[in-house]
Amino acid sequence: MNYFNQSLTSIHKQLSDKSVSAEDLTKQTLENIKNVDGDINAFLTLDEDGALKQAKEIDDKGIDSDNLLSGLPIAVKDNIVTKGLKTTAASKILENFTPIYDATVSEKIKKLGTITVGKTNMDEFAMGGSTENSAFKITHNPWDTTKVPGGSSGGSAAAVAAGEVLAALGADTGGSIRQPASFTGVVGMKPTYGRVSRWGLIAFGSSLDQIGPITRNVADNATLLNAIAGHDDHDLTSSTKEVPDFTSSLNKGVKGLRIGIPSEFMAQGLDDDVKQTVLNTAETFKKLGATVDEVSLPHTKYGVAAYYIISSSEASSNLQRFDGIRYGRRAKDVKNLEDLYVKSRSEGFGDEVKRRIMLGTFSLSAGFYDAYFKKAAQVRTLMINDFNNVFKDFDLILAPTAPTPAYGIGEDVSDPMTMYMNDVLTLPVNLAGLPGMSVPAGFSKGLPVGVQLIGRPFDELTVYQAGNAFEQETDFGKQTPTMGGNN
Template identity: 85%
Template sequence: MNYFNESLTSIHEKLVTKEISAKDLTQETLNNIQAVDGEIKAFLTVDEASAVKDAEQIDQNGIDADNGLSGIPVAIKDNMLTKGMKTTAASKILENFTPMFDATAVEKLKSFGTVTLGKTNMDEFAMGGSTENSAFKVTHNPWDTTKVPGGSSGGSAATVAAGEVLVALGSDTGGSIRQPASFNGVVGMKPTYGRVSRWGLIAFGSSLDQIGPITRNVQDNATVLNAIAGHDQHDLTSSTKEVPDFTSTLNNGVKGMRIGIPTEFMSQGLDDDVKQTVLDAADEFRKLGATVEEVSLPHTKYGVAAYYIISSSEASSNLQRFDGIRYGRRAKDVKNLEDLYVKSRSEGFGDEVKRRIMLGTFSLSAGFYDAYFKKAAQVRTLMNNDFAKVFKDFDLILAPTAPTPAYGIGEDVSDPMTMYMNDVLTLPVNLAGLPGMSIPAGFSNGLPVGVQLIGRPYDELSVYQAGNAFEQDTDFNQQTPKMGGTN
C-alpha cells in the first residue's frame, strides 16, 4: 500500500471502521517499502519485527477513535535515539550504536500509538544539504531519481514524497527540514526553538537544532506537532509556554493577515522559476484576502558566514563526546589513549564533519574568538532584530525555501562553499529561533518547488493557518511523483 492519495484523516477512518487493522496497515506499508525503497534508498534501518509487534499491540488495545495517530506507521530521522533500534546519525563512528532510551519526541509520538518502522538516511550528523554526506548510502529524489532529495533530512522527506509513509520526523539546524520538504513537494515544519524537546536528538548546533514533522499536508503536520510539542525537564531550553491545539485555527483563512516578502530573499542567485513561484504564492494569498508587501531584512547577506561560524563552533564542542571510549567506533592497534582518540575520530568522521569541527575549533581558538565567534554572535543579534522589526507590522513572512529546485546527484558535493550558500534562505530562521514551514507551491521542469512561511516566536498557529488556506485553494500537494512500482 502506498500513501499517495491518503492523509492521516483517511487512514484513521479506515482503522476506526476496521476496514484495515493496524497490523495489516503496518505489514502493507512494509511491503511497499520493500518494493520502492530499493530505488529511493530513504531508509538506513527498517525493523519489520518490532514494527509488526508494536502494531499487534495497538490492535489488541484497540484503535483510539479520538486520536488520529493511533496505529499510524512513522519514520524517524537517524539522529534521534530509538530504544533498541540502531541509531547512527549516518556516521561510521556510530555504526553499531543501539540507544537505551527514546528521544522525547519519539517517546511522545509512540505514546500516541504510532508504529516506528525504521530510521531514515541523512547527511552525517545533519551536516549537509543533499543527504550525499551519509556514510552509508545516497538517497534519491522520488520525482527524479537522478536528483538529490535535499538534506539533511533527505531520507525523511523522500520517504513521505515516495508514498512510503504519511509521517516522518526530521531535524532542522539551518534548513534541514524545510529544504528537503521543498525539493520533495511535501510539508516540512521547523517549530520555534524550544517548542519540541531536543532530548535524545544527537546534538549538532544546540542553539539552533529543532525537531519537526514532515507530512503530505498541513493538517497532518499540525496533528503530529500537537503530539511532539511541549516542555521536557530533560531539555533545559525546552519552553514552558502552553502548547495550543495547532489544528484549531486551520480553517480561519488569511483575511486581514499581513504578509511580508523580504526583498533580500528575492535577489540575485535565485532561480527564475523559484522566484515566480513565490510571486504566484503572493498573488494567491492576496486573492485569499491577505495583504502582501515587500519588507527588508538588511543583514541577510551576512547570514551564511554568521551561521557557519556559530553552528560549526557548537558542533566542534558537541562532537568532542565521540572519543571511542564509551560507545561508537574504536580504532584498533593504538598505542595509548591520545592515539585512540585521534585514530577513532579520524577513521570515524567523514570529510564534511571534519571540516566543520576544524572550522569551529578555529573560530573558538585563542586569538580568533573575538574576530569570529563573538562577531558572528553579534551579527546574529542584528539579524534577529531585523526579524523583530518586521514582525511589529507583519504577521508572517513569505519567502522562497531554497534558491533552486533539487539539483543532480554529485553536482554540489565537491565544493562546500556552494553547499553552504544554498542555506542562505533557511538559516536566518534558525538563528532567530522562529517557526518556519515549507509548503509545496509550484513546479520547475517537473520538480517540486516549495515556499516558506515564517512566523513570530511560538506562533506556529498562524503559519499553519496560512499554509492550510493556501493548500486548500491549490492542488500542488496533490501531485505525486511518477515512480516505478505501485503508482
C-alpha cells in the same frame, strides 16, 4: 497501502472501523517500502519485527478513536534516538550504536500509538544539504532519481514524498526539514526553538537544532506537531509556554493577514522559476484577502558566514564526546590514549564533519574567539532585531525555501561553498529561533518548488493557518511523483 491519496483522517477512519488493522497496515507499509526503497534509499534501518509486534499490541488494546496517530506507521530521522533500535546519525562512528533510551519525541509518539517502522537516511550528523554526506548510502529524489532529495532530513522527506509512509520526523539546524520538503514536494515544519524537546536528538548545533514533522499536507503536519510539542524537564531549553492545538485555526483563512516578502530573499542568484513561484503565491494570498508587501531584512547577507561559524563551533563542542571510549567506533591497534582519539575519529568521521569540526575549533580558539565566534553572535542579534522590526507590522513572512529546485546528485557535493550558499534562505530562521514551514507551491521542469512561511516566535498557529489556506486553494501538494523521473 497507497499513501498518496490518504491523510491521517482517512487512515484513522479505516483503523477505527476495522476495515484495516494496525498489523495489516504495518505489513502493507513494510511491503511498500521494500518495493520502492531500492530506488529511493530513504531508509537506513527497518524494524520489521519490532513494528509488527507494536502493531499487534495496539490491535489487542484497540485503536484510540480520539487519536489520529493511533496505529499509524511512521519514519524517524536517524539522529533521533530510539530505544533498542539502531541510531547512527549516518556516521561510521556510530555504525553499531543501539540506544538504551528513547528521545522525548520518540517516547511521546510511541505513547500515542504510532509505530516506528524504521530510521531514515541523512547527511552525517546533519551536516549537509543533499543527503550525499551519509556514510552509508545516497538518497534519491522520488521525482527524479538523478536528483538529490535535499538534506539533511532527505531520507524522511523522500520517504513521505515516495509514499512509503504518511509522516516522518526530521530535524532542522539550518533548513534541514524545509529544504528537503521543498525539493520533494511535501510539507515540512521547523517549529520555534524550544517548542519541541531536543532530549535524545544527537546534537549538531545546540542553539539551532529543532525537531519537526514532515507530512503530505498541512493538517497532518499540525496534528503531528501537537503530538511532539511541549516542555520537557530533560531539556532546559524547551519552552514552558502553553502548547495550543495547532489544528484549531486551520480553516480561519488569511483575510486581513499582513504578509511581507523580504527583498533580500528575492535578490540575484534566485532561480527564475523559484522567484515566479513566490510571486504567484503572493497573488494567491492577495486573492484570499491578505495584504502582501515588500519588507527588508538588511543583515541577511551576513547570515551564511554567521551561521557556519556558530553551528560549526557548537558542533566541535558537541562532537568531542565521540572519543572511541564510551560508545561508538573504537580504533584497533592503538599505542596510547591520543592515538585512540585520533584514529577513532579519523576512521569514524566523514570529510564534511571533519571540515566543520576544524572550522569550529578554530573559531573558538584563543586569539580568534573575538574575531569570529563573538562577532557571529553579534550578527545573529542584528538578524533577530531585523525580524522583530518586520513583525511589528506584519503577521507572516513569505519567502522562497531554496534558491533552486533539486539539483543533480554529485553536482555540488565537492564544492562546500556552493553547498553552504544553498542554505542562505533557510538558516536565518534558525538563527532567529523562529517557526518556518515549507509548502509545495509550484514546479520547475517537473521538479517541485516550495515556499516558506515564517512566523513570530511561538506562532505556529498562523503559519499553519496560512499554509492550509494556500493548500486548499491550489493543487500542488496533491501532485505525486512518477517514480524515477519523467514528471
